[in-house]
Amino acid sequence: MKQQEWPLYEVFIRTRSGLSHRHVGSVHAADDDMALTNARDTYTRRKEGVSIWVVRSDRIIASDPAETSAFFDPAEDKIYRHPTFYDIPDEVENL
């Protein structure tokens, strides 16, 4: 019997409460429960986290790096969204 490859999961860890989960790497596991324990053993041996998310890598929808400039183009010409766009006279304070 040919060995069936275990699916790949991406691992996200919340370092401590108050911070958001952050991608740290991946693990292979036969199922979701094993993905969690494998992620714990692989990425939190030194108490690096208080919460773990795992998600099947093939379920992630990602933007295409080759299309980066076109994809993010709508934000390119809207510099007025930044406070520095506006000239405020020096005399005006607290603005």
Next chain:
Amino acid sequence: MYTQGLDQSGQGDPGAPGEESAEQLAAFQARIDADEKIEAKDWMPEAYRQTLIRQISQHAHSEIIGMQPEGNWLTRAPTLKRKAILLAKVQDEAGHGLYLYGSAETLGVSRDQMVADLLAGKAKYSSIFNYPSLTWADIGAIGWLVDGAAIMNQIPLCRCSYGPYARAMIRICKEESFHQRQGFDIMLTMCRGTDEQKAMAQDALNRFWWPALMMFGPNDAASKHSAQSMKWKIKRFSNDELRQKFIDVTVPQAEFLGLTIPDDMLRFDEDTGHYEHSDIDWQEFFDVIAGNGPCNRQRMAKRRKAHGDGAWVREAAVAHAAKKAARSAA
């Protein structure tokens, strides 16, 4: 690190340039020159991808095979505390292997494929793990020298141009520091012990010194892929530079321990601020790389057996997952 220019042996030259245009290659080099990180799905030259796959997978294999010389002493550690520490260290090595397989997978090669290449003898791992760990002092020498050399090599890799590899290396370097200190701690304890214990520490240093220096790979003049790796910022310092740095920091540590480096020619050069040393026996290095070191066959046989013995567990886990999924669907 554990990728000492093993590509020397001629297998698997970097991929063919293929369809890559001069513009693409120039744009890629410009990103590297601007210190941008390359991420998994970004366009990259095939040769860059292949170089990284080879380097990262060799590194991962080294971590996995590297568990063997240390695991050899798990049941014979002198105290329960030493045993618990060594167990944690060996578990870290497995973890490092997994981080690295994970980062290599982002380049489009599967872990199963990499493991298959190792088991088939097609992939290399560091020469250092083909030396036996004969006494408990060897566990000290391995932590102090082998992990020390690894850190020296790995710290610049934290700035490697390939993001997933660099991030894995940051984690690994943090953990290696514990490894090196636990090794030094063993050496220190033995050197402060009985004459017999100190003699064991000296014997371990005698046997591991030269193999540790070989971990940095061939001399710069003989290192054929170095220039390209430097240009791509996969590598930041040459083999000889890193080796010299390792010698310069390690000799005073040996002196502190009261041990003698097994090199009659070793002397500090006041002008350069570096230690001079004898030539390395490169024939030994190439013999070990070619598969004829003291433990090559044993290491591979053990890894194949472990992989084979674990097959039913992997299969059972898949069957269990399928059953569970079917039950929850019903």
